[in-house]
Structure formats: C-alpha cells, structure tokens
Amino acid sequence: MSSPPMAPDALAKLFAELCLEAGAIVMEVFGRATIETRIKGDSSPVSEADERAEIFLLAALSRRLPGLPVIAEESAARGITPSQSGCFALVDPLDGTREFIARRKEFTVNVAYVENGAPIAGAVYAPALGELWFAGGAASFVRAAPGAPLPPASDWRVLRTRPLPPEGATALVSRSHLDAETEAFLARRKIKDRIDAGSSLKFCRVAEGAADIYPRLGPTMEWDTAAGDAVLRAAGGVTLIPGGEPLRYGKADQNYKNGPFVCFGDPNSATFS
Secondary structure, three states: OOOOOOOHHHHHHHHHHHHHHHHHHHHHHHOOOOOOEEEOOOOOEEEHHHHHHHHHHHHHHHHHOOOOOEEEHHHHHOOOOOOOOOEEEEEEEEEOHHHHHOOOOOOEEEEEEEEOOEEEEEEEEEOOOOEEEEEOOOEEEEEOOOOOOOOOHHHOEEOOOOOOOOOOEEEEEEOOOOOHHHHHHHHOOOEEEEEEEOOOHHHHHHHOOOOOEEEEOOOEEHHHHHHHHHHHHHOOOEEEOOOOOEOOOOOHHHOOEEOOEEEEOOHHHOOOO
C-alpha cells in the first residue's frame, strides 16, 4: 500500500475504537488471581494479555484496512515482519508488561499509522485508568471504560503541549529502565520536578502539558513509541534523536529498533546540550 487508507483523523478514531475493545481483553486477564507469563528470546516478559490483544488487533486491522502492512510486537518476536514501502501500522498490544505483571496500572494498548517515516495517526489506551489519547491532525483525550464505545466528540479534550516553565522542566523518567546516561542528561538541564512513569504514558503526559521532557537514551522498539509519538507531535511537541532530527520509523534494516531519543513539549527548548 503506497497511499494512506483514510484521513489521519479517521485513522485515529478507528485506532481509538480498536484500543478500547482490546483494552477489555487485557483487563480480563488483569483481573485474574494469577497472570501466566513467559520470557521471550530478548529476555522481556509476555503474558496471555499481550498475545490475545494482538490477535484481536491484527484481525480487526486486516478487516478494516485490508492490504495495510502491520508490524506487531509479538508477531515480530516470532520473526513475522511484513514488508512495507513507507505506509504501515505499528501495534504494541500491551506496552508496560512489567507494570501489568506487577499489578501497576500504567500499561497501555497502542496502535499507530506511519507514512514516510513519521507517525501521523495513533491511539494510546490505558485500560486500567480508563484514559484514552488519540491523534491524527489534532490530538485528543477522553475517558472511557474498557470495551465501551468511543465517547462522542463533544466529550473529547483537545491536547496542546505547554511552553517550558521558566522555573524549570518537569521530567518524566522510566520506572523500569532508568539508566546512568539518562541521569547525566537530566543533570545538565534545569529540572524542577521528576515523575516516574511506565509505558507510553510518558509521551501522553508531555502531550497534555503535565510534563515537559522525556528522555529515553536506552533502546526501544518502534511499536513501543509510535502511537505516543503521534499524539505528542499532533499536540505540538517533538521527538528528537541526537543531532536534532525527528525520530523516524520504518527502520526494517535495524529490525525496527530505536536508538536514543528525547521528547520535548516545547520545540523551542528542544536541544540535547
């Protein structure tokens, strides 16, 4: 497929609806007394929720967007990565599996559409929190229960990032992946507050103006970041790699792995110094 299957805002709405349905699958597993898990070849955990939500999302995307290549986390772990030529979807059926297993609520369902290296539509749903972010041309937030219909547009709140506060930035750091490089990066900046958070929620907190910066200097995968990045960019923020270029997607030659990046709510503050 060489052209968008539908307009970005329509894609965002579709992804939001699918994430709500997948969220009900995830929460059914989350509500069990015991969550069965196994360790994948990359030493990361996977649960039944990851696998069942991905099966649902792949089937739904195949029906609604036939012919669109979809790169999904658990399929990729099995070596299944359909070829793509610039337009494709990225699916992370359960971002924050470690949070999920630990019974923390900061896990998300993520679907994004990429065109020419940029995420132009995406949805991020935190089913345990009932919070949904989605974006195409504009970024929106709405509260919705797992499995519920997408609320009407009158309930959506438009998202915009905020200017960098003069008293210093609020930084988001990964609860599970904080490293010495990130600490050193933050030490070079004027940081007023730090907030620990899990999963792709960090992109969304910057997008809604609750924080200003999110550095991630260790490795991630494109499906971890694309949906949240789409929301952040539509809200006015940027995600940059060292050298100041936007984070790009579709890196098949790198097995869809990201290098270091930093999210900034205020593009005028976006430097790696």
